[in-house]
Amino acid sequence: AQSVTQLDSQVPVFEEAPVELRCNYSSSVSVYLFWYVQYPNQGLQLLLKYLSGSTLVKGINGFEAEFNKSQTSFHLRKPSVHISDTAEYFCAGAKDSWGKLQFGAGTQVVVTP
């Protein structure tokens, strides 16, 4: 069974509109949760992470995510996207904060004017 599931493979969105990328995790595997972004022809870059504490996590570039233990979800949101947010977004989980990451399959976000 997959440990981290991204429910949408592609999300088209208009510039300045809000976006939500869905991620569900297996509670038996993932305790620490991350969102990474991969811009075209670039390496993976950390957007935000949940380790403990507040369930609402704020990251770079105006992104935020909410950890929901009862629904085993860690959805990523941005209230207003820019063209430059066009990229692939990966949700990942880990048993240990320093351990191997288990990634979802990714969600391609395409922002159009």
Added chain:
Amino acid sequence: GAGVSQTPSNKVTEKGKYVELRCDPISGHTALYWYRQSLGQGPEFLIYFQGTGAADDSGLPNDRFFAVRPEGSVSTLKIQRTERGDSAVYLCASSPQGADTQYFGPGTRLTVL
């Protein structure tokens, strides 16, 4: 400062050949990770080093794959008798000891003809 670098950026080889992929982590980072990303999928964990030793090699798919990190810095991923199914982008990441953020390199795209 310099990020994680990987060489070569692209490697084309023939089925059955031997290849080596190199990763230079960020200076001072004790942890080093290798992942493999096939087309349309998220990165898949291969192996994790803490210093010179492999702390977790559970992701290596078979004994054709081997990785070393002899001096606790640069790492080499070695693939023997390459197969077409080995074609993927091989990613390297590093992090400081005990840290929760992995810093990724740009990857090496391996194509096996």
